[in-house]
Amino acid sequence: MSVTGVRGEERSDFTVNEGKALRQRSLSLLGSLLHPVRVRVYFTLIIVVISTAAQVAGPALLALGIDQGLTQVLDNNNWLPAELIVVAYILTALVSSSMMAIYMRSSALISQTVLLDLRERVFTHTQNLSMSFHENYTSGRIIARQTSDIETLRELLDGGLSSLFRGILLITFTAVALVALDPSSALPLLVALIPCYFLTRWFSDTSKKQFREARTFSARLIVQFVETMTGIRAVKAFRREARNEASYAIGVDDYKEANRKVIRLFGTYDPGLKVIGVFTLASVLLLGSFRVANGAMEVGVLLAAVLYTRRFFEPMEELAMFYNSFQNASSALEKVSGMLEEKPTVLEPEFPTALVHPRGSLDFNNVTFGYNSSSVVLPNLDLHIPAGQTIAMVGTTGAGKSTLAKLVARFYDPVEGSVELDGIELTQIANADLRRTIVMVTQESYLFSGSVADNIGLGKPGATPAEIESAARAVGAHDFIMRLPEGYETDVNKRGGRLSAGQRQLLSFARAFIADPTVLILDEATASLDIPSERLVQHGLQTLLADRTAIIIAHRLSTVAIADRVLVMEHGDIIEDGSPEELIAGTGKFASLHSAWRDSLA
Template identity: 35%
Template sequence: MAEEFREDEILGKAYDAKLMRRLLKYVKPYRKYVVIAIFLNIFVAALPTIRPYLIKVGIDNYIVNKDYHGLLIISLLLLTALILQSIVQYFLTYYTELMGQKIIFDIRVQLFTHVQKLALKYFDKTPIGRTVTRVTNDVETLNEMFSSGIVSVFSDVFVIIWIFVFMFSMSWDLSLVTLSVVPILFYATFLFRKKVRESYRDVRKHLARLNSYMQEHVTGMNVVQIFAKQKQELKKFSGINKDYKNANIKSILYYAVFFPFVEFLSALSVAMIIWYGGGEVIQSKLTIGVLFAFLQYTEMFWRPVRDLSDKYNILQSAMASSERIFKLLDDNTFINDPVKPKKLESVKGQIEFKNVWFAYNPGEYVLKNVSFKINPGETFAIVGATGAGKTSIINILSRFYDIEKGSILIDGIDIRDIDKKELRKHIATVLQDVYLFSGTIKSNINLGNEEITDEQVIEAAKIVGAHKFISKLPNGYNEEVKEKGATLSVGQKQLISFARALAFNPKILILDEATSSVDTETEILIQQAIEKLLVGRTSIVIAHRLSTIQNADKIIVVHKGEVRETGTHQELLAQKGIYYKLYQLQYKDQEIVKIA
C-alpha cells in the first residue's frame, strides 16, 4: 500500500515532450478531426473579436455622422457574426468531443487488451485497485485534455492573436500601453504555476491515502465490527480526511489570490486605456470608436488568459496520468508464445514433468526437480501440506508461469512450443475459490462462448448436480448473478464452476481442492458425477481430504517442493511415510468426531 502511495505522489513535469509525442500517436488516426478543429478554431476565434471592430466602425462612421442606414448594416453584420459563431461553435464542440471519445476508446481498448495479456506474476505484485484506476480514472483525465483542454488552448491562443491583430491595426501606441501590464501577468502566472504544482502534489497524495484507507477498511469491515474498532478507525479516517481538506483549502487559496490579481491587472489596463486613450480622444488624435473597441478588447483579452491558467492544471493532470498509463503499457510481464507454435491435434492427454524447477521469485524455488508421468485417461492425485507446491504444479501446467529448468510435455510436445490459447483450450480447472462474473447463470457456465449451446449448458449442470437448484430459481438459467455470486451459497457456486469446466469438454481436467467448500451431501453428489466425467479424460486432483482420492490411479506426495512419494492409495499406506502420517491424522480427527 505504501508503494501505491509513493506512485500516486510522484508528479513528473508539467509538460513532457516525450509523453506528449506518445499521446499524439493516438491522435494520428483522427487527423481529419484535428484539421477541422484547427480551422474552426481560427474561425470561431475571429468572430467574437470582429465585433468590437464593427462597433468601432458603427460609432465612428455612422453614429457620429447620424447615418441610420449604415448603422442598420453594422447591426445586421453583428447579428450575423453572433449566429455564425453559434453555428461554428456547435460543430467545433461536436468534432472535438467526437475526436476525444474515439481516442479515449482506443486507449481503453489497448489498456484492457494489454492487461489481459499480462502474466499472473504481474497481478501477484500489483494491487487490483491500481490497475483499475489506470483504465478508468487516469484515462478519463486524458479525455478532458483531448476533448476540451487542447482545443480550448488553440481557441484561447487564436483569440489573443486576433485581438492583437485588430488592436495594432487601429493604434500601435495604445496597444503598447494596454499590454504594458502583461510582463507583470507573466511573472504572477509563473509564481501561481509553481505554487499550484506543489499543492496539486499534496492533494493527490492525500486523496490516494483517503481512497486506499476507504478501500481497505470497507473490504475488511467484518473485522472492524467484530473487534469493535469503529471509533478508532473513524479517528484515523478523520485525520486523513482533514489532511485532504487542508490540502484542498491550500490549493483554493492560490486560486483565490491569483484570479483577483488578474482582475486587478485587467482593471489597471482599462484605467490606462481611459487615461491615455481618453487624452488622445480629447486631443482629437484618436476616435471615440477606437477607445470603445480597446475597452472591449481588453476585457476580451483577460478571459482567455484566465482560461489558459486553468488549462495548465488539465495539462499537468494529463501528464501525470499518461506517465502512469504508459508505465502499465510498457510492462512486459508476459508469457510469450512461440514464433512457430506446434499444433495439438487429437489430444490424448498424456502429461509428463521432466526435472522441473520453478520459482515465483528468482532463486526461491517452490518446485525442485519434479518429475512424474500421467498416462491418458488416468486420475492423478497430488497431496501435501499447505505451501508444498501443489497449486504451483497446475499453474505451470496451464503455463500461467514459465519454469526455470526442465520441461513439461503434453502428448510429447513441450508446452512452451504450443500457443497458450491452444494449450488452455484443452485444460479446464476448478478452483477452491470460485469466481463468478456479473451476468446470468448461463453466461457464467458458457462464459459467452457461442459454440456452447443452451442444451450443453443444461446437460453439464445436470451431470454435476447443479440443475436441481438452478431450475428452482425464479429465472432458471437466466437468473441474474450479483458481483462474485453474492446471492449464491458457496456450494452452489462450486457446482456452477464444475458445470463451467465440463461445458468446455476438456481433455485434461484439474480439480484444485474443488470439493473442500461443499457440504457432505453435495460432495457425495459431485464425487458420483466425477466418476462418470473422468472417463476418457486425464484428470489431476489436488485434495486435502484423502478419502476423495483413494480411487486415483496414481498419487504423488509433494513436500517442500519435491516429490517424496509415488504410488496408489494402498501402496502409499504400506510405505508408512508422509502419506501414511497424513492419513492417520485425518483418521484420528474422524474418530474424535465420532466420539463427540
C-alpha cells in the same frame, strides 16, 4: 529509485530527471491517443476559428449599425444600410451559434473516442498482465487507474480544446493588431511576457507535484473504499467500522488538502497573471497619455492600444484554466501510462506452435521456481504425466502443490527448466490454444454479476442453454439451480441468488465441465462442498476425467480415491509417487495420512 512502470507511484518527490521521464511518458500517451482523431481535431479547430470570428464580428456589426445605419436614416432617411446590417447581423449570429452547436458535438466526439480508446487499452493491458503483477499490486489501485484517473483526462478533453485554441487565436490576433497599430505600445506587453513566463514556470513545477499527490491520495481512498465494501461482513463482525472511519477520514482529509492546495495554486496563478495585466495596462496608458499630451500620439490610437492590451490578457484566464486541467490530466496519465508500461512476464509466443489435437501429456523438466529471487518453492522438479492420467496431489500447505498447478496453467513461467504439453513447451503455445486445452478451477470460486447461466457459460462462449443445463446436471448443480427463484436466469447478486460457498464451487465446476478441456486442474476445488455434493461431483468427475489429464489438489482423501496416481509433496519435492493402493499399502507419509483419515471417519 526507478519510476519505470508502477514503481514510485506513491511518491511525489521526484528528481528532475524522474519528473521529466514521467511527464514524457504521459505526454506520449496523450499524443498516441489524439493521433487517430487528429482529422477531427483539425476540423474542430476550424470550427473554433469560424465561430470566434463570427462572435467578434457581431459587436462590430452592431457598432456599425448605430454609427452608419442610424446616421443614414437620420440624415438621409436611407434605410438600406440599416437593413443590410441587420441581415448581416442575423447571418453572423446564425453562423456563430451553429458553429458552437457543431463544436459541442464534435468535441464530445473527440473526447469520447479518446476515452473509449484509453479505456480499452488499460482494460486489455490489465487483463494481459501476469499473475505476478496482480498478486502484488492492489486491485483498488487498478480500479483507480481505470475510473477516476481516466475521468481527469475527460475534464481536459471536454473543455480544454476550445479554450486553448481560442485563447491562442485571440492572443495572437490582438498582439499582431497592437504591433501594427503602435509598436511602442507593444513594448510593455513584450516586457510583461517575462514575469508571465516565470509565473507559469512556478505554477507548472508546483502544480505538478500537487496534482501527483492528489492522484495518489485519490487512489488510496479508492483502495480503502473498495476493500471495506468488499469485506463488509468481516468489517461488521469484527467492529472495524470506527477504525475504518478514522483512517478513511485521514485519507479524505489528505485528498481534500491536496485538492485545496491545487485549487489555491490556481487561485494564485490566475490573479497573478491578472496583476501583470494591470501593470502592463497602466504602463501602456501612462506612456501613451504623456505621448498624447505631447501630441506624439492620437487619442484614438491610445484608446485602441489600451483596449488591445486588455484583450490580450482576457484569454489568459482561459489559457491558465486549460493549463490547469492539462497538468491534472498529465499527472493522472503518468500513473496510467506507468501501468501500461508494465510488461507481462508471461508472454504469448510470437510464432506459436500449433496445438492441433492436444492429448494432454505433461512434462516438468528440471523446473526451478520461486515467486521472488530470495525464496525457492520448487527446487528442481522432474515429472512426467502421461496423457489421460488423473493425478492427486497431497501435501501440507506450502509444499508447492498450488505452485505446480499455477505453472501448468501458465500463470507463471518457471525460473529454470521447462513445462511441456505434448512435448511442446508451454511458452510456445498460443494463449487461446493453451486456455482451451488447460483449465484450472480454484478454491476461490469467483462469480461475475449476471445470471447463473452466464456464469456457467463463461466456460464456453456461445454455449446453448441445453449445454449449460447438462453441465450443471453433470456436477449435480441442476437441482439447487432449479430451486432458485428464476432458475438458470437468477442473477447471482440479486433476488435470493445469494449462493453459499458450496453452491458457488458447484457453479465453477460446471463452468470447467462445459469448457471441456484436455487438462483439468482442480486446486482445492471441492473444499466447501458438503458430502452429498462432493459425492455427486466425484461421480461427475469420474466420467469427466475418464479420457483427460487431471491434476487434483485436495485435502480430502476421499477425492484421492478416483486418482490413478498420487504424488505426495513436501518442500517442493515429490517424496512419494505411486498408485493409491501402492501407497496405502506402503509405510510412507501417505499411508499414515490415510490411516489417520480412516480413523477420523469413525
